Structure formats: C-alpha cells, structure tokens
Amino acid sequence: MAISDSLHVTKSRIAAACVAAGRPADAVRLLVVSKTFPASAVREAFAAGARAFGENYVQEGLAKIDELADLREQLEWHLIGPLQSNKTRPVAEQFDWVHAVDRLKIAERLSEQRPAGLPALNICLQVNISAEASKSGLLPGDVTALAHQVAALPRLKLRGLMAVPEPGPGALAQHQAMAALFDDLKAQGLALDTLSLGMSADLEDAVRAGSTMVRVGSAIFGSRG
Ligand SMILES: *Cc1c(COP(=O)(O)O)cnc(C)c1O
Numbered sequence: 001m002a003i004s005d006s007l008h009v010t011k012s013r014i015a016a017a018c019v020a021a022g023r024p025a026d027a028v029r030l031l032v033v034s035k036t037f038p039a040s041a042v043r044e045a046f047a048a049g050a051r052a053f054g055e056n057y058v059q060e061g062l063a064k065i066d067e068l069a070d071l072r073e074q075l076e077w078h079l080i081g082p083l084q085s086n087k088t089r090p091v092a093e094q095f096d097w098v099h100a101v102d103r104l105k106i107a108e109r110l111s112e113q114r115p116a117g118l119p120a121l122n123i124c125l126q127v128n129i130s131a132e133a134s135k136s137g138l139l140p141g142d143v144t145a146l147a148h149q150v151a152a153l154p155r156l157k158l159r160g161l162m163a164v165p166e167p168g169p170g171a172l173a174q175h176q177a178m179a180a181l182f183d184d185l186k187a188q189g190l191a192l193d194t195l196s197l198g199m200s201a202d203l204e205d206a207v208r209a210g211s212t213m214v215r216v217g218s219a220i221f222g223s224r225g
Contacts, residue, residue: 003041004048006220007032010203014214017207028207031078031196033217035060036224039067045220046071054099054215056081058091065094080162080196080215082136089113097122099162099196099215102138107150114155123150124162124196127181129174137163140181147185160194160212161185171202175209182210 001009015025034042035056042053042064053075055061065077078097083106091098092113101107101123114121125146128137138146143161151158161182165174175197182195198206200219207214218224 001222003044003220006222007045007048007050010216010219013203013219014207017204020204021208023207028211029213031080031213031215032220033080033199033215034064034221035081035217037217037221039064041221042068042075043071046075052076052078054078054080054217058083058087062090062094078215085109092121093118095121097124097159099124100126100136101150102126102128102136102146104146104149107146107153107156111153111155116155120155120157122159122194123156124160124194125150125158127161127163127178129163129178130166130170132166135164140177143181144185144188147190148188151190158190158192160192160196162196164199165197165202165205167201172205172209175202175205175211179210 014028014030018025018027031052031054032045032050033054061079076096078099079091079095080099082100083091085106088109092110093115110121125143126137127143128135128139131139163178165171178197186192194213195211196213197211198214200216203214
C-alpha cells in the first residue's frame with residue numbers, strides 16, 4: 001500500500017476508535033513513527049499531510065532532521081526512545097518533544113541545554129506500566145514526584161505521560177491505569193494535555209482508555225523487517 005493510503009487508513013482507525021469511545025474525532029493526535037525508514041519515506045508522509053514524526057534512536061533521528069532541513073519549520077520531531085545523559089545536548093537543540101524521560105538528571109540536562117531562542121522542549125514521562133524489570137520507565141508510584149520536579153524546570157514544558165503497555169489480555173487494563181495516572185496528575189494541578197499511548201497494534205485500546213496521541217509506525221510504513 002502507498003504511504004498516503006496507509007496514512008489514510010490509520011487516520012480512519014483513529015477516528016472510528018474516537019467515535020466508539022464517544023470522544024471527539026480530533027481528540028487524538030497521530031505521531032508517525034519513522035524509525036528505520038529513510039528520509040524519503042518521511043517526505044512521502046509529509047506530502048500526504050503528516051507533520052509530527054517520532055524517532056527512537058538519537059543518531060538516526062538527528063541524521064533525518066538534517067536530511068529534511070528544508071521542511072524543518074513545518075515538521076515536529078519527537079524522540080520516543082530512551083535517552084542517555086551523554087546524548088542530551090543535540091536532542092535539546094534539535095528535537096521538539098522527548099517522550100521517554102524517566103530520571104530527573106536527564107530532565108535537568110535537557111532544561112540546561114535547551115537553547116534560549118527556541119520554545120520550551122515538550123516532555124512526557126515514560127511509565128513502566130506493566131512493571132516489568134526489563135522495561136524502561138518510571139514505576140507508577142514514582143510518577144507524581146518526578147512530574148512535579150520536571151514541571152518546575154525552566155526551558156521544559158511537561159505535557160504528560162507515555163507508555164508501551166504489554167500486549168495480551170491485560171493490555172486494556174494497563175492503558176486504563178495510564179489514563180488514571182494522567183488524571184491524577186491533572187487533579188493535582190499540573191496543566192497536562194498529552195497521554196502518549198497506543199501503537200499500530202493497540203491504538204483502539206489506547207483511544208478507548210483516553211490516549212491523546214498514538215505513535216504509529218508499521219501500520220503506515222510497513223514492517224521493519
Ligand atoms: C517503534 C515504536 C512505536 C511504533 O510501533 P509500531 O508497532 O510500528 O506502530 C511506538 N512507540 C515506540 C516507543 C516505539 O519504539
């Protein structure tokens with residue numbers, strides 16, 4: 001399928017999931033995950049109307065941002081993969097969003113390194129909602145404290161939470177647990193608007209639970225092989 005067609009199919013899936021959940025059709029943003037796909041694929045998705053792109057690996061993302069410099073003003077680049085403290089500077093300088101912050105030290109570095117001439121860097125905290133030892137992200141019980149610390153840092157804008165729930169019978173419950181954490185933080189007075197939840201395989205569960213941004217790669221670009 002052409003990228004423009006699969007993009008359209010994905011948007012229809014999101015819209016249908018919104019209707020099924022009784023949510024407005026524009027309640028959920030689409031982040032197109034371009035990891036492992038070339039800049040030419042991003043260009044094709046851009047031509048079909050996509051504007052927000054997600055990358056997992058810092059070097060690959062930076063290379064693509066550079067290759068697509070002519071479109072920079074029109075694109076929004078999101079780092080969705082883990083970030084090590086020795087790689088924060090180019091991320092603070094080049095990306096618009098970072099979704100996988102799970103330590104204060106990383107947030108502090110991003111805050112210090114975000115150039116003064118740019119808008120605040122948008123941040124989501126990654127939550128290890130399945131509480132698996134192998135996964136990155138904060139444990140649910142540690143989210144509140146870090147959220148308040150990150151919200152207080154200059155040059156950053158805490159937008160919300162991100163997670164990658166484990167597929168399987170318990171998946172919907174994990175999506176719902178994320179939505180509950182997100183609502184708790186908002187009830188504590190944090191001005192958050194982004195629950196980054198849902199991928200190609202589980203975006204319906206995510207939208208049903210309350211996701212405001214789904215991160216979709218393979219359903220748009222094909223399998224990563
Ligand atoms: C790869 C990836 C995605 C997209 O996954 P698909 O199954 O290809 O839609 C979303 N979020 C994260 C964190 C990823 O690593």
